[in-house]
Amino acid sequence: MYGYVFNAIKLGFYSDFEKRSWYIICTSANVPEDYDDYIDYEDQLFLELAVGVSKHTKLDVNRVVERFGEWYIKLMIKEWNMKLLGRTPADFFRTWSDFYDYKSYEYAGLMYDSFIVSHEDDQGFDIAMRCWAPNMAYFGLGVIKNTLKILFNVPDDGFQIVQEPQQIDGFIFHTNFRLQFDNSQWFEPEDVKEQIDNTLDKIIPTSALNVLGLFPFFIYFDRFNEIHSVGRTLEQIIPNLVRTKLNKNFNLRKPRLGTLTWNYIKSNQHQVFELCSKASEGAVQLLRNEETVVDLHMRLQGQMIVFEETGDAIFLCSPRLESMQACKSVFLGDYEAHDSTKAQLLSSSLRVHMVRRLLDEEREQSIVQNQYLSVLSTEMRITEGLIEQIMPKDVALQIREGTPFVNTCEEFSEATVLFSDLVGFTELCSTLSPMQVAGLLNRMYMAFDTLTDSHTNVYKVETIGDAYMLVSGLPERSEHHAKHAADIAMAMIHAIQKVKISFLKEPLTVKLGMHSGPVVAGVVGWKVPRYCLFGDTVNTASRMESSSEALKIHISDSTNEYLKRYGNYITRQRGWHTHKGKGQLPTYWLCGQGDLILTSYTKEEMMEEEAKKQVNQVLEQVTEGNISADVLNQLGNNPALQRQINPLKGVSALTNIPGEQDSDGDVKANHVPNPKAGSKMHRGEIFKAMSSICNIL
Numbered sequence: 001m002y003g004y005v006f007n008a009i010k011l012g013f014y015s016d017f018e019k020r021s022w023y024i025i026c027t028s029a030n031v032p033e034d035y036d037d038y039i040d041y042e043d044q045l046f047l048e049l050a051v052g053v054s055k056h057t058k059l060d061v062n063r064v065v066e067r068f069g070e071w072y073i074k075l076m077i078k079e080w081n082m083k084l085l086g087r088t089p090a091d092f093f094r095t096w097s098d099f100y101d102y103k104s105y106e107y108a109g110l111m112y113d114s115f116i117v118s119h120e121d122d123q124g125f126d127i128a129m130r131c132w133a134p135n136m137a138y139f140g141l142g143v144i145k146n147t148l149k150i151l152f153n154v155p156d157d158g159f160q161i162v163q164e165p166q167q168i169d170g171f172i173f174h175t176n177f178r179l180q181f182d183n184s185q186w187f188e189p190e191d192v193k194e195q196i197d198n199t200l201d202k203i204i205p206t207s208a209l210n211v212l213g214l215f216p217f218f219i220y221f222d223r224f225n226e227i228h229s230v231g232r233t234l235e236q237i238i239p240n241l242v243r244t245k246l247n248k249n250f251n252l253r254k255p256r257l258g259t260l261t262w263n264y265i266k267s268n269q270h271q272v273f274e275l276c277s278k279a280s281e282g283a284v285q286l287l288r289n290e291e292t293v294v295d296l297h298m299r300l301q302g303q304m305i306v307f308e309e310t311g312d313a314i315f316l317c318s319p320r321l322e323s324m325q326a327c328k329s330v331f332l333g334d335y336e337a338h339d340s341t342k343a344q345l346l347s348s349s350l351r352v353h354m355v356r357r358l359l360d361e362e363r364e365q366s367i368v369q370n371q372y373l374s375v376l377s378t379e380m381r382i383t384e385g386l387i388e389q390i391m392p393k394d395v396a397l398q399i400r401e402g403t404p405f406v407n408t409c410e411e412f413s414e415a416t417v418l419f420s421d422l423v424g425f426t427e428l429c430s431t432l433s434p435m436q437v438a439g440l441l442n443r444m445y446m447a448f449d450t451l452t453d454s455h456t457n458v459y460k461v462e463t464i465g466d467a468y469m470l471v472s473g474l475p476e477r478s479e480h481h482a483k484h485a486a487d488i489a490m491a492m493i494h495a496i497q498k499v500k501i502s503f504l505k506e507p508l509t510v511k512l513g514m515h516s517g518p519v520v521a522g523v524v525g526w527k528v529p530r531y532c533l534f535g536d537t538v539n540t541a542s543r544m545e546s547s548s549e550a551l552k553i554h555i556s557d558s559t560n561e562y563l564k565r566y567g568n569y570i571t572r573q574r575g576w577h578t579h580k581g582k583g584q585l586p587t588y589w590l591c592g593q594g595d596l597i598l599t600s601y602t603k604e605e606m607m608e609e610e611a612k613k614q615v616n617q618v619l620e621q622v623t624e625g626n627i628s629a630d631v632l633n634q635l636g637n638n639p640a641l642q643r644q645i646n647p648l649k650g651v652s653a654l655t656n657i658p659g660e661q662d663s664d665g666d667v668k669a670n671h672v673p674n675p676k677a678g679s680k681m682h683r684g685e686i687f688k689a690m691s692s693i694c695n696i697l
Contacts, residue, residue, distance in 0.1 A: 001043050002107050003035035005072060009049070010035070012071020017057070025052040038107065047135065062138045069142025077150055088186035089152050089179070090117045090125050093144075094270045097255050101272070114256050115140070118267045122184040124159070128176045130256075134166060137175040144179065154181055212314075217300065219315040221246050223262045228312075238277060238298060250275035253299070265313060269304045274320065276300075391531035392459065392475040395523060405529060409522025415473030416485035416516040416559060417538050418458075419545035420448070420492060422466035423509040432503070440501055441466060444508060447495045455491070457484040461533055467545075471533060474521050482516050482562030486569060486590055489514060489553045493598055497551075513544025514590070515556040540582065547577060551598070553590035560588045568594045 013022055026033040029052030031045050050068065054061045076082050085099055086092030093115040100114075116128040129140040141161065148154040159181035167174040212218060216233035225246040235241065241249060247260040254274035258264055265273075277298040302317025387396045395408050422428075422444065429437055441463075448468055452460045457478055461469040470488065473481030489512050496510050517537035523529045540556060548554035555563075555571065563569040572589040592598050 001041055001046050002037065003039045003041060004037040004107075006032075006035040006041065006045070006049070007037060008072045008075040009068050011075055012067070013053070015071075016067075021056060025049070025056050028052055028055070040107075043132065047133065050135065062135060065135045065138040066142040066145075069139040069144075070146040071142075072139070073143040073146045074150065077147075083151055089148060089154075089181075089183070090120050090186070092147060092151065093117050093127055098272050101254060116255065116268050117270065120183070120187060122182075122187045122189075124179040124181050124183050126176065126178055128174060131173050131175070134173050137163070137166060137173065140175070141177070144177065148179075148181065158182065215316055217302075217316075217318050219246065219300075219317070221313060221315070223311045223313075225260065225262070234300075248278075250277055250300075254301075262313075265304050266306050269306050269313075271304075272301065273304050273315065273317075274299060274301045275315070275317070391523060391529070394475060395531060399523065399529075405523045405526060409520055409524070410475075411518065411520050412474045412477065413518050414477075414479070414481060414516065415471055415519050415537065416481045416514055416562070417519065417533065417541035418470040418472075418485050418489055418512060418514045419542050420468045420470075420489075420510045420512045421545050421548075423511055423550045425466040428504075436503060440504075440508075443499055443501065444468075444496065444510075447499050448492060451488055451491050451495060455484060455488040457481075458488050462530065469533075471519070471521075474519070482514075482559050483566060483569075485514055485516075485559075486553075486555075486563060486593070489590065490593065490596070490598065493551055493553065509550040511545060511548035511550055512553045513541055513546070513548045513555070514553065514559050515541035515544050516559040516562050543580065543582065544587065547587075553598075555588050555590050557586045557588070563590070570594075570597065 010022060023033055026049075029048050031049050031052065032041075035041065046068075050061055050064045053059070054064045057064070059067070073082075082092075082099065085095045094117050096115045114130050116130075117125055118128070119126045127144070129137060131137060131140065141163070144161065145159075148159055149156065159179060162178040162180065164176040164178075212220070212229070212231075215231055217231045218229075218234070219227055219231075219241070220229040221227045227241050227244055227246055227249075230238075230241050238249075250260070252258050252260045252273070253276050255268060255271045258268065260275075277300075299320040300315070300317040301320040302315055304313055304315055306313045384396070384400075387399075391399075398408050399405065422441075428440070432440070445463060445468065449460065452458055452470070457476070457480070458470050458472045459475060461471055463469070470485065472478065472484040472488075478484065492510065492512065496508050499508050501508065515537055517535070517540070519533050519535040519537045521531065521533050523531055544554045544556055554574070560571050563571060570591040570593065572591050574587045574589055576584045577587045578584055590598075
């Protein structure tokens with residue numbers, strides 16, 4: 001069953017029930033919620049859907065299937081203009097099968113339930129339905145009811161449908177209905193037809209053979225299916241048909257589910273019949289274009305006319321051909337002038353030729369369009385790549401989706417901003433040509449860009465002249481932003497020393513500055529959009545860089561605090577430094593990591609830095625009133641401090657500073673006689689000695 005049937009049922013359900021109920025029903029019944037009109041679904045889905053609707057609505061399953069039929073024909077009348085099928089209710093159902101034969105061109109292999117009208121009078125008519133499942137009879141009942149109501153304005157109480165017991169013929173279910181309603185306005189009595197026939201006999205005095213001679217394709221047979229005469233052209237195509245049985249030479253294709261018996265033909269003579277010849281030894285062999293063509297299956301389509309008074313019937317027909325190419329055993333000259341088949345074949349052939357020509361042109365245009373699309377796709381990829389180079393992918397995606405630029409701005413509570421600057425750039429510009437300056441900066445930036453590719457947690461923001469700006473902690477948030485920034489900063493110091501410029505005598509040097517804090521990042525403005533950082537953190541990082549020195553990394557106190565968490569970064573206190581708009585700020589040098597020391601720092605500088613740290617520890621202990629000989633001995637290992645440390649050895653504070661223990665376990669005082677005091681060195685002298693140490697450093 002094709003999807004358009006399910007979709008018609010779905011729309012009908014929406015009109016009578018809540019839409020959300022459809023989803024609940026489909027989920028519980030394990031059937032699809034949506035359907036494609038041109039997909040042929042399993043017939044079992046129809047019954048499963050009916051059972052699901054029945055459980056949800058508390059309606060009987062047969063009543064649900066009947067509602068399905070009502071919803072279906074309601075949509076078909078609206079969408080396919082089915083009013084044109086017939087002027088009367090009986091004619092409508094007589095041409096039902098013809099309509100679906102036409103639809104079978106659009107829906108390959110379309111199977112449908114057929115209606116057969118018989119015994120019509122002014123009180124209604126009998127109608128038989130053949131279907132593939134027993135419940136489908138109720139589907140046809142719904143179709144009949146809504147057809148009478150919608151197309152022919154018969155009210156609900158204006159008709160009665162009597163259903164007879166269902167019969168089964170193999171896999172086919174036959175159900176007969178009697179439609180009782182006022183059919184007088186549409187029914188034409190037989191006595192009126194007889195009057196017309198008698199009038200024609202007087203006006204047209206001719207023999208039956210003369211009339212039949214107008215039809216090159218016909219089969220005249222009796223109630224026992226014996227063929228007595230055929231059209232002259234049909235005799236040439238399929239010889240030796242006379243005196244044979246109709247059902248021995250042909251199969252019935254339409255009406256579907258029918259049989260070639262006298263009673264069936266008599267009760268369905270208003271239907272379109274299609275017969276297909278069987279393969280037989282008597283099939284004609286025609287020589288055309290020096291090729292032998294055997295026509296074993298010829299399809300004849302037309303109408304059965306039954307003569308009650310003689311018990312004979314005639315099948316007025318013509319070959320059913322899809323195109324001129326199908327004319328293997330039939331020539332256009334075989335058709336009479338009154339037969340429109342010739343004109344239809346010629347026009348269809350012309351249309352096919354035109355369609356093929358249009359298809360060829362369309363194919364050529366399609367090739368050109370595909371080439372343009374390929375170029376456009378390549379350009380789009382290049383454009384997208386460029387956009388992603390100047391801003392993060394997520395931000396670029398937001399902009400492509402139409403997000404206003406200002407809405408891309410986002411606040412980040414933690415990030416580390418890094419600036420680098422080329423030392424002596426102003427002097428270089430005065431001695432080099434513009435192209436040399438551009439080449440110099442390109443070499444430096446390419447070296448730094450390579451580092452950003454390997455340090456994926458760092459994002460390159462922009463370059464301004466000789467300044468190179470990086471940030472870590474955005475656009476992807478990271479709690480290790482200071483570590484990532486410190487790692488690439490040290491890598492930049494090493495990388496710049498490897499950049500060789502042929503027209504420079506001295507190697508390039510850069511100075512770096514870093515600061516950690518909150519920032520806002522996003523795209524603002526609409527002309528030449530850039531991904532920018534905003535906030536005091538950016539300004540402070542710039543101040544760190546401007547006050548830095550060649551091949552050194554100047555970091556703020558906040559960045560230093562972040563790096564302390566890892567324990568393996570070597571920082572050196574620079575002291576309190578004055579910054580524009582900030583006043584005095586404690587700042588530091590990032591000297592290295594672990595055993596890796598930046599070449600910009602000498603061994604002596606590192607020893608002095610370590611000595612300062614140790615002296616600070618001594619000062620803290622002295623301040624707390626607690627100093628030992630072990631601490632002084634450690635400080636004495638530094639040659640720069642030995643002269644100042646020696647006077648302090650053996651000193652213990654005047655109060656609660658423990659000395660060494662003697663052999664008995666008693667505490668003894670560790671002190672050096674002071675020649676001025678005559679006894680012990682007092683605390684003031686200790687501070688004086690420590691101050692001398694700090695002055696050396």
